[in-house]
Each structure stands twice: as C-alpha cells, then as structure tokens.
Amino acid sequence: MIRKSILPDRATTSFVRITTKVVLSMLALIALVSANAYSQLEVVGELEIRVESPSIFVAGSYAYLATYDTGLVIVDVSDPSSPSIAAICRTPDWCEDVDVSGDYAYIAGFGSGLQVVDVSDPFAPAIAGSCDSARFCHGLSIQGDYVYSASCNHFMVIDISVPSEPEIVFSHATSSELTEVEIEGATAYARNGGIIIYDIADPIVPDSLGSYLGAIVLDLAIRDSIAYITTYDTAFAILSVADPRNIRGLGRHVTYDQAYRLKVAGDYAFVSVRARGLQVFNIADPGNIFAVDIYFDYGPGDLFVDGDLIYLTSWSGLVILRFPPITSIHDDYSDLPVGLFLGPNYPNPFNSSTSISYSIAASGHASLLVYNIVGQKVATLFSGVQQAGAHKAVWDAAGVPSGVYFARLESGAGSRSIKMVVLK
16 A cells, blocks of 8 residues: 655645745735834835945935945935935945035045045035045044044044045044044034043044943934933933033833934934834933834834934835924824824734833823724733833733734823734
8 A cells, every 4th residue: 555645745835835925925014004004104205225324414405325335325305205316426435424514425434434525516426535544434423624533443533624635633542443423512422332422622632521331322312411322222211411420311211122323303302223113202301201103114224304304214225204393293293192102013923922012101091902803802911000101011822813913002191003913
C-alpha cells in the first residue's frame, strides 16, 4: 500500500505564503487608514522622493532637504497641495543637516565639512564655498555672521560674513561626539547624548556654562529658556535651563516607541516617533503634558513647522500636513474631546497581543473596552478611576478569532475609538 503524503507540495506552500502576504498587506493598509481617519491633521500635499532625508528647513516658498545620497534637494512648496522638485545640488558626500540664511544654504557634510550653497536662484543652486576643517559635521545652527557647528567631538564657531570663505574662529574639544546645536539669544545648546551649554555673547570666545546628563538626548528644541527633548528611553520631556548649572525637569510623556525629531510651536510640540508617526502634544502646562493628535506613518523623519503647516520627511518622501492655526486651535477643536487621546495599537495587525497607548488630561472615571464588529463587548482593558497622564494597556487576544475589533476609550471628556485587526 502506498501512503500518500499529507504535507502540502511546494506549489501549494508558495501559494499560501503569497496569499498570506497579500492579506497581511491589505489588513495593514486598512489599519493605517483607520488610524489616520481619527487624526485631525490634514494631509495637504505629498511628494515621493526615494532618498533618506535627516534634515529639512523651510524658507519662503521652498523646502530644503539634506539627504544622505543625493545632496541638497530643493522643493518648490509655493503650492503646498502640489510640491515639486525645483533642483538638486550634488555635494561631495552625504548631508546631515541644513540651515538657510539669506541667499545661502549651509550644509553639514559628514566627511567634507561645512558646505555653502548659493540658493539665490532655487532652480539653479551652486556650491559657493566650503570649510573642510569642520569635517564630520553632524549638525549646525546660524545666528548673525556665524555658524555654530557640532563637528564630531568639537564645538565650532565658523565666521560666514563672507559666505564663499567660511573660517573657523573657535573650536572646543568635548569628551564625546556632538550631533546637534540649537541657539537662543546668547546661549548655544550642543547635544552630545546629554546637553552642553555655552555662553556665546562673544562668538570668538564662548564659555561653557553647564551641562545636562540626566538622559540620553536624541533631539532638542529651545524656547524661552525651556528645553524640549526626546530621549532614548522612549519619552518626550521638558526641562528648565534658565540656570544652566541647575537644570530641572518640568514634565515628561512616554511615547511608547523611539522618539526621533521634534519641533515646538505655540502650545504644542510635534514629535516624530518611529513606527508610530507624528504625535502632537499640548505643552501649555509643562507639568501636565498630554497627547492631542497623531498622524500615523511607519517611517517619520525630520520635520519643520511653518505657520499651520508641518513639513514631515519620511521613507517615501515629503508629506505636508495642516494643523489648525495654533493661535485659534481651541476654537477650531471646540467640538472635540479636550485632553483625550487614543493612539493606534501596535502591532496592527497582530496575532496574540497588542499594546494600546492613551492619555487623559484630568483624573476621573475612564474605561477602555474592546468590541467586535457587531458591537458585542469582548474585553475590558480598564474601567475605574484613572489618574491624569499617559497610560498603556495590553490586549491579550489569544481567546478571540481573527477579525476586526474596536477599542473604545471613554471618560468625562468624551470618547475615542480605533480599529484593530486580529490575524491568526
């Protein structure tokens, strides 16, 4: 008697694998669209650029993108709904940061140092000068006639009064690699895992004022002697740096994944979080930070805020979002729950368990429940008195079949819902 194998043949196995991939892709797309359906951030325009851009700067009608493999990409954003590439200026090696002042773009070139590009005609940019001695430059900021550069393990000040002939006028060796510099008034803040603070009242002879080593800092923004930082331990935090020798923590919010870049405008901080997208936080009260919105994107990068527009780089290119005018945002959102945030679950789709992040602005009764597609409750993740702030819940879906489910967050401020996909 010949026994017939019950194992699937190679063709069947291949078909199952391909079908599974297609189903997973479709369900992931459904989940992505669902997450953004609840976002109040409006997509204004998009431009596909197949290059990785670690830095973006917007000036006037143009966006300047520093890229790793192309050089400086200039995008015409005079019509935000239809951005288009104006020109590309090739640089000697990859670019890590860009800032624009007047008719010139200043680029942090990793191996080639500071590169100066004449952008008086954005459609015909040309390299006008360079400072090779500032090599291994990771980040820079401009104030007046000076570029302040994070060049490997040196904090440098470069005179650009003659853009075609930039000249180093100060260099200070640090114990660890510098990756970014931010300027406010007569103070420079250099990021080196922590923060080193310099008095630059005299740019030729800066003086070290103090440092912060309380967390591994990934990005920072400075406003009114307040530092807004993203940290390696998946958090967004606010520090008082009014006294550089006594830096104090004011507030902190967990981002649940690696926070990357951030910008601050009005009462809001915009933070790109890897594998989650762009998160918006209300920072009016630094001691009570809460999330108010999210735009889901698997690979967000750097961002720039200009008025009510947010320019976000991602793996696929440039996305331009509109956020209601910051000065009147509360009026525009008067019909929405205030201080109630429910982020997309991760992973999604998922097999056995998934994490859900949410936050509420005021303590009180709250519930987080899971329903199936016909409205039947299948799980209670939380129900009771919840303290104000950020929270995280895990849904163990081992006992439920594949399908579409909804998580619903309710509190005295209102309710929010998200769609989740279980795939087994």
